[in-house]
Amino acid sequence: MNPSPPTPALSPLLRVRDLCVRHATADGGTETVSGVAFDVPAGGAVGIVGESGSGKSQTALALIGLHGPSTRVQGSIRFDGDELLALDPAAFRRLRGARIGTVFQDPMSSLNPYRRIGMQLAEVLETHRGATRSAAWAAAARALDAVRVSSPLQRLQQYPHELSGGMRQRVTIAMAIIAGPQLLIADEPTTALDPTVQVQILELLDQLRREQGLALLLITHDLGVVARLCEQTLVMVSGNLVEAGPTRELLSAPRHPYTAALLRARPSIHHPPGMPLNGLPGQPTLAHESGQGCRFAARCERVQPDCIALPLYRQTHDAAEQRVLLCRHPLRPFAPHV
């Protein structure tokens, strides 16, 4: 018998299959996420990488049911055994904040400027745990301490504008984990922050994951961020999941031309000054603009006629869909199935 790769847990914490997100518009509808499938194991860390408009944030919003009213989500999202897409709104609401925490991109605007930090933290516990006000505020102070906010008791009385950006992002992280969720979704958690603060926030997320055993779904456009934090990485282009696999393997030996182009596009400290950066040529194809073919074809250096003419070609390397490739002419094909 061949040694098989470590078998993933029988039922992962989050199991997404055939996820489609479609916005109703005047002229029919546009699909921003098409047939995305992935797993997040309990306590694991998965990253979704993609450029603006790739559908990564739409995926995150669909997972917590916060896509707008004119947006339809189809497919299957199983979280800890429950099918989220079949939940009624009240049940979904009880799940949000309690078992799935979310951190958004801009800490400047994702806290209510009119209310005290303490109230914004405490209300999560008052809502989900029926905690008394004093118990919730005490827990809020402990949560701020857990995300390394200095003098938490004073912070509780402060308003968001009195804190720095990094401090505010710590507060939103505290808000997302205060009820002890199993899954933390972080949508571009460091994009709006200074580089030094970015590193601190990433370290904090990694530490929380290890200490509290929560699973992390990290959404970013920064390959460096997933390299630092995530075991599994998914790459999205125009609503399609084009490559997925273990982060180290994916970054050291990318199979999809887009992943390879992303890696080349990273600015390096060794880059000669004055030389243009290795950006990707062209504009991202919007999901609804393309036909049945590959949505990266217009910008791909390896493009062949059949990439555009034929439907998408999807290759899965293992049963748990941990390694996926959506390309007819990859840089490296998967080894034949064992």
Add this chain to the structure above:
Amino acid sequence: MTPALLRRLLQLLPTLLLLVTLTFLMLHAAPGGPFDDERALPAATRAAIEAQYRLDQPLWQQYQHYIGQLLRGDLGPSYQYPDRSVADLIGAGLPLSALLGGLAMLLALVCGLMLGAMAALKPHGARDHLLMLFAVTGLSIPNFVLAPLLILLMAVTLQWLPAGGWSGDPSQLVLPVLALALPQIATIARLTRAALLDVLQTPWIRTARAKGLSERQIIWRHALRPVMLPVISYLGPAAAGTLTGSVVIEQIFGLPGIGRYFVLAAMNRDYGVVLGVVLLYGVLIVVFNLLVDLLHAALDPRVRL
């Protein structure tokens, strides 16, 4: 806070002085005077009366005298009702005008906020369109049309409510309050709807949803304050205007408020009453604007006085 408040109060004084000065000058610049009548008075009588009211003095002396009076807290005599002072006339009309205006603003605030919120919570639905149709209608029908329509319906046809007059019976206030409040309800509903729609789009409301709060918690805990801000900004000056009496409404419903005195006084060049009412209105405006600022500071932690 307190020194800041004191400074703000002191800043109001030059505003009021400017208001009084401009009104004084404009009144005296307008042709005619308080004692120009269709029947010409004998020259001697006229000279005697004008001397009594100091109208024979140079303008700057009259001004000086009036300001001196004000500083002693005296609004001076009425030029048309020789036996009554301006303070008496305002004192007689203001309580009713303020009661009418106060009730109308209260009704407008409660109904406007509720209707605006109802419209915003299901935007672009049938309820929203119906409410906004009502709001536009309420805004476009002037109250001198609305008031007679209300009288026709409620007093003449249905005979539920008295058509006008004032003898202290609360039912006599219902129609004037309604007529005064309806356009304000419409305005406040529109302001509330726009503000609430705006707030519900913000990232921090999305955060509140991601925390699993119910819509009711989101509205009351997170959206109410920012929605109140534009409403309060509108309410301050609007309340000052409504409390000092609606000329038209008081006329139509035969209510003895100060609105009526004001119009008569302006027509008759009753310098004392016009200046007194303008000053009252000015004081209310600046005081209500100060209140608006104080409320803003109380509701928005980023605002400092």
